[in-house]
Amino acid sequence: MKAFVIMKNDAGQRVNKFVEKAVPALPHSLLYKYIRLKRIKVNGKRCSPQDKLQEGDKIELYINDEFFGEGSQKLLFLKAPPQLNIVYEDENILLVDKKPGLVVHEDESGQADTLIHRILHYLYEKGEYNPALEASFVPSLCNRIDRNTGGIVIAAKNAEALRVMNQKVKDRELRKLYLCLVHGVMEPKAATLRDYLQKDSSSNQVKVFAKQVPGSKTIITKYRTLRTNGKYSLLEVELKTGRTHQIRAHMAFYGHPLAGDAKYGLNRDNRDNPFPFQALYSYKLAFPFTTDAGPLNYLNGREFTVNKVDFEDFVPQ
DSSP states (O other), X not given: OEEEEOOGGGTXXXXXXHHHHHOTTSOHHHHHHHHHTTSEEETTEEOOTTOBOOTTOEEEEOOOGGGGOOHHXXXXXXXXXXXXXXXXXOSSEEEEEEOTTOOSSOOXXXXXXXXXXXXXXXXXXXXXXXXXXXXXXXXXXXXXOOTTOEEEEEEESSHHHHHHHHHHHHTTOOEEEEEEEEESOOSSXXXXXXXXXXXXXXXXXXXXXXXXXXXXXXXXXXXXXXXXXXXXXXXXXXXXSOOTTHHHHHHHHTXXXXXXXXXTSOHHHHTTOOOSSOSEEEEEEEOOOSSOOGGGGXXXXXXXXXXXXXXXXXXXX
């Protein structure tokens, strides 16, 4: 038997959702069977899968020890370095400047050095996260950035902040601005582009069309030229829609692929530039909330910017 006392981060969840997170090795079929057989109880009494857990509740699991064997897996983040480029931090959220080349979550390679593992290690060393005391909650990322793109990533330190921030992301109440370096000179210097994007999941690549085609979705990309030297132009870009590879594919569609972009650009164009990855950076994040943000209301109207983007100086002012 193992018992959990429900802490603040775990309160408000249904019994089945809590057990799924706290004991991920337990098959769903057994979970519901054990609830029916009263081998999973709340405060010593029979419960149902839909019952909501409250802070201070005690949930008891009379199940085999083999299902609790993931302890070492919970500490996998300690294999990642705890060093971060922090843009902003408070008791609820962490804004981190992710450098190109670092993956945000563990992928099929299984490598331990990911952005989320670095964040967990950092919070663990600060005493703000201890997996031994958290039955189901883990600090989590609220947005993602491709491995080879840099920029600001949001992490929530507690369950309430995660819930609110995820809703704000879903409702598009955040404003993200990108810097990118493109080949050539954009004409006009500023515009809002509207076209259609079709994704090919098998190749992890997208295509852009001027007219709607089967399976395509509308893309809207707003840009303005900050400066140019004729060969390259530094752009500030705002996504009005958020599709896979939208900036990279949209710029390439108009004949101005990103410097260093081997997927949507031409190798001959990238031979003489020093970028190992596409020159794209999510450099500014603003919180223009239009609805109540509860415990995160203090962020409303605030704006955060990374200190420096490496390719900014490639086109001198």
